[in-house]
Amino acid sequence: MSIQAVAAQAGVSVATVSRAFNFPDKVTPATRELVERVARELNYLPNASARTLRTQRSRTLGVVLPTLLNPTFAECLQGIARAAVAGGYAILPVTTGYRLDEEERAVQLLLAGNVDGLILVVSNPSTSAALQRLQTAGVPYVLAYNRHSDHPCVSVDSEGAVADAVTRLVLLGHRRIAMVSGTLAASDRAQQRYRGYQRGMAEAGLDAPPLIEVPFVETAVDALCAELRPRTRPTALVCSNDLLAIRSIRAAHLSGLAVPDDLSVVGFDGIALGEDLTPALTTIAQPNSDIGRHSVELLVQAMAGGRTLQADASLLLPHAFRDGESCASAREDNDAAVS
Amino acid sequence: MSIQAVAAQAGVSVATVSRAFNFPDKVTPATRELVERVARELNYLPNASARTLRTQRSRTLGVVLPTLLNPTFAECLQGIARAAVAGGYAILPVTTGYRLDEEERAVQLLLAGNVDGLILVVSNPSTSAALQRLQTAGVPYVLAYNRHSDHPCVSVDSEGAVADAVTRLVLLGHRRIAMVSGTLAASDRAQQRYRGYQRGMAEAGLDAPPLIEVPFVETAVDALCAELRPRTRPTALVCSNDLLAIRSIRAAHLSGLAVPDDLSVVGFDGIALGEDLTPALTTIAQPNSDIGRHSVELLVQAMAGGRTLQADASLLLPHAFRDGESCASAREDNDAAVS
């Protein structure tokens, strides 16, 4: 069903049909209605490829995310989708599974698909070959969650947030506070959060035990259990994301520890699911949906001006410490337990 | 960066460049390498829109899902993505938020985008206007999770699975078994699962209390709490999906009930997260990733033959009762509690 067919059936030229759709004001109300009626009857849909080819714009935004199995990114994507539709854009989401080669492949795919701009969560902005490509291609983009002074980013102050969380735990009487993180090398957020942990511990004058580093994708509850052995176990765990926090709680249970009585657990991300858990997850909540929304708005705004986004357009969104039930005061006998 | 530029730079015709990419065997190794080198130097990417317009195929599959906030569909999408890549297809996922108008809008968008085929989870195959459109458009499609004798579907026997689950609960000594479901009208799966519940109860000679129906999207833990009031409360809950099961466990906790000691909870879906929870979710596990994979394979196979998929190609995949910790024998005093 092409514009030709509609034009023929309506007894007008293809140009008129095109105008009736794109500039309704530029045709007589009579002809417009005629065209619309015929189009409807014929089930006509403007061909997106042809339109993109002709106009050199697709009104589509590419979205590159690590995974949708982490609700954080699913929530963000929903924010992106909503804002994109509102701005008259479609989205084309792709996941990378935290793999660099996939990151590059994704950007390549999206570029070939003529997206007008990109929103991406990359492993590490400093070293991302995908970003390099984008820069040279001159395609507007914005990073979400990532934080880097050379790129336009929409993020939160992960480092400060974690440092604050550590301070809270210290105020609750905790001394042995450990951090659980996904593979540091695979995520600049993990690195920032780890720095925040180190800073918080240092400020409290506490020794930071070695980072408990586990894979992002697999469950690794067993590995976590190993870290909760009685003699050396921490009384509080700061987790680099909510999924890890959930697994840590599981590991505690398997190790015979009660949360929060024997072990406090703090997450990071603020996934909605966390509030429905028992114990409800105590976490540093990011405005995931808003991160998506703002990313779109920044991008669309820049594109409207025919510009690419610059680093100085970066946005730092507020986070919030969300009090749940997975965190409590250190018990007296905990000190005994670890000594 | 167009094929023209590459051709000029390499000193060959555009046809040769095209061949070098699409039929490497049809050009001399020398020219192929030349073209490849030049293309790389120029950062050339074949324009997908132009290619689609010309060939009338996009090598893209549209995917219509209710939401990605339910990990079930995120897991399925991952299966789809993996299989699609393996088959040389890209995917274009869209969510509908369980809304019919969005369902139709999504199909429209994808059709305009020239997808070669669609995988969709619709509200109700019988009444879906979107499906109607697809049929008349003659575009190949397959339904995932939905089950209907007039359409090609990849699904599990939800009804039988829930009936079996009820039987298991009865064997554990439960008599007051209630069902928690999302809005029935918004999902044929919910309807099938409810029928399974009714059948299971009937077969056990038990009275089925009224369905506890809550919204799909909101949390509705409060509403669930209301259903757990002492005098009439069930001793076991069969939930139409894992998210509802999680919320039910939360509601139990808020109501002062222990799971599984005071209340058994069975979910449906088998989301990976469920295994990391405490208590680990007892659930009817669907092979979410496989549902996605098989959907793609069926579709790709049909498209390769230039056909649309017919209802008789439908696949019924095996489900499994996954034993967790949210389910236990009915306690003696439970009968006292409800009497």
Next chain:
DNA sequence: CTGTTAGCGCATTCAA
């Protein structure tokens, strides 16, 4: 093995 050329469906000049 390689080049020339037409046309996919559409938006957009330029004329009328």
Next chain:
DNA sequence: TTGAATGCGCTAACAG
């Protein structure tokens, strides 16, 4: 206000 004609980038005849 409308129509005719051009070309976006590419692939697929067809010719050489």
